[in-house]
Amino acid sequence: MAVSAWRIEQWPVREQPEELLAELYAARALLHAEATPDDPRLPLADDIAALRHLPGNEDGVVLVARDPAGVIAGFSSCGWEDIPGLNHVLWTDVAVLPDARRHGLGSLLLGESVAVAEHRGLRLMMGRSRANVPSGEAFCRRFGAEQAMVGRENRLDLRAVDRDLVARWVADGPARAPGYRLEFVAGRTPAELMDRVAEVFNVMNTAPRENMDISDVAVTPELVRSTEDARLAVGDQLWAYYAVEQSTGRFVGLTNITIRPGTPDRVHVGDTGVHAAHRGHALGKWLKAAITKRILAELPEVRWVITWNAGSNDAMLGINDQLGFRTAAVSTTWQIATDRLRSGLGTAAGAR
Ligand SMILES: CC(C)(COP(=O)(O)OP(=O)(O)OC[C@H]1O[C@@H](n2cnc3c(N)ncnc32)[C@H](O)[C@@H]1OP(=O)(O)O)[C@@H](O)C(=O)NCCC(=O)NCCS
Missing domain, CATH: 3.40.630.30 (Gcn5-related N-acetyltransferase (GNAT))
Incomplete structure (x- = not known):
């Protein structure tokens, strides 16, 4: 033609x-x-x-x-x-x-x-x-x-996940990271947590961007709120775990997922990260295991946990590989x- x-x-x-x-x-x-x-x-x-x-x-x-x-x-x-x-x-x-x-x-x-x-x-x-x-x-x-x-789309099959490993990582959390605790938030971030939530989102600026010609994004409470409200308005369910430094109350790590009513057999992981100054205490493993355990307990319909990672993100891929995530697609x-x-x-x- x-x-x-x-x-x-x-x-x-x-x-x-x-x-x-x-x-x-x-x-x-x-x-x-x-x-x-x-x-x-x-x-x-x-x-x-x-x-x-x-x-x-x-x-x-x-x-x-x-x-x-x-x-x-x-x-x-x-x-x-x-x-x-x-x-x-x-x-x-x-x-x-x-x-x-x-x-x-x-x-x-x-x-x-x-x-x-x-x-x-x-x-x-x-x-x-x-x-x-x-x-x-x-x-x-x-x-x-x-x-x-x-980037790689990695998937964890919850039918095959090693539940003992998940339980062990959750149990190991407080032992390997004394002085920290996890906080769970479902749905809209409560106003009193918003400043700390916005601050911890900035850790995503340290995730590898490889050759992408984009810069750091200053994540503000307004930005978090507008994104979150848009997603809640369409019926998405949002879950997040935050790692909290107990001495200061500061949020130093996060992981979150979205559950879409139209595809109830899967959840999508959004951001997972730990502030550089707080790495090395297995907080990433604790966060990932905690959210996986909660999905297993409360969302029996979910089979797949789906996440996108830069191919160069060794730290994140290391945790995901051990948990059982496998690559389902590669995109450029x-x-x-x-x-x-x-x-x-x-x-x-x-x-x-
Ligand atoms: C990529 C896509 C949009 C191209 O559409 P298209 O109408 O076939 O593109 P064009 O006819 O204008 O192709 C332009 C040139 O691209 C290259 N090209 C396109 N498809 C190609 C193919 N399958 N193999 C090799 N070269 C290809 C060729 O150089 C082509 O010129 P030529 O036909 O004179 O050799 C289409 O294949 C598509 O929808 N793919 C799936 C979606 C996708 O991956 N989109 C890219 C997002 S960035």
């Missing part, structure tokens, strides 16, 4: 009508079958709810490509965050349905996405490909994007300067 045969619509992410979201959901079924055939899909209603409750500091546009019959052939989801450290990036997810590939539609959508970045003054574009869908990597390389981070984050991609696209289009 000639490149000019496609029509591209642009929708502000918050203004997408339900009919469009239903069409996109149906189109995504083929991409889901290609990338994650063994995983359940989140129901459409959950997708819609998430979009209707986006945190105030997140926004974006969706570019939808239709063929001459009006059927969706591909799209590009472009998102940005009004958060210092990240507010120079356009996160771009270009997808073309399998039957429409290798006719230049991906390039066309990418070109339109560059225009979005230019319009908003975003100097960097980032996207992600999965190792089991090699077209994504080939496409990113074609336009000169560089590898920014390689790509990045390229917006102006470089603009010149590259010129060359690619010219070569066609």
Whole structure:
């Protein structure tokens, strides 16, 4: 099909009508079958709810490509965050349905996405490909994007987990970390804990970012609250454990998970970290074991605990490997300067 045969619509992410979201959901079924055939899909209603409750500091546009019959052939989801450290990036997810590939539609959508970045003054574009869908990597390389981070999706199968090991790590916690205790929080962070919770979230700035051209994010109570409220509004359940230094009451470590009602057989781990000054007391193991024990006790429907880790995060991977997490998928984050991609696209289009 000639490149000019496609029509591209642009929708502000918050203004997408339900009919469009239903069409996109149906189109995504083929991409889901290609990338994650063994995983359940989140129901459409959950997708819609998430979009209707986006945190105030997140926004974006969706570019939808239709063929001459009006059927969706591909799209590009472009998102940005009004958060210092990240507010120079356009996160771009270009997808073309399998039957429409290798006719230049991906390039066309990418070109339109560059225009979005230019319009908003975003100097960097980032996207992600999965190792089991090699077209994504080939496409990113074609336009000169560089590898920014390689991440692993690791999963713990609770049907096979070593419950004795979990119990031992929980029991060892106070012995290996005297002077610390754990605090459990379910749901909305109580106001009286919020300053300490926001402070401990900053430990995530010490997690490896590999080559990603982003900076530290100053996590404030407002940022934690807006993210948390957006997720609670869509019906997600949030659990967190914090490691507390008893002499000061300071929160020095955390781990948290999200439970989505639409996929009750799995929970997703968010952040896990321990402040550098408090490492070496096995607080990371204690936190991970405590939350695993609670999931086993209180969420019998859950089979999978799913987490994303940088491939270079030896400390985190070490704990996860011992607990029984195994790699289920590998993904690469790509990045390229917006102006470089603009010149590259010129060359690619010219070569066609
Ligand atoms: C990546 C994707 C969007 C490309 O869409 P497309 O419409 O096929 O892309 P184009 O036709 O514009 O391809 C542009 C160039 O990328 C490269 N390319 C794309 N797919 C490729 C593949 N499967 N193998 C090798 N090179 C590939 C080629 O150089 C191609 O130019 P050519 O066809 O003249 O050789 C599509 O394959 C897809 O949806 N993949 C799954 C989702 C994904 O991984 N997205 C990337 C997110 S960053």
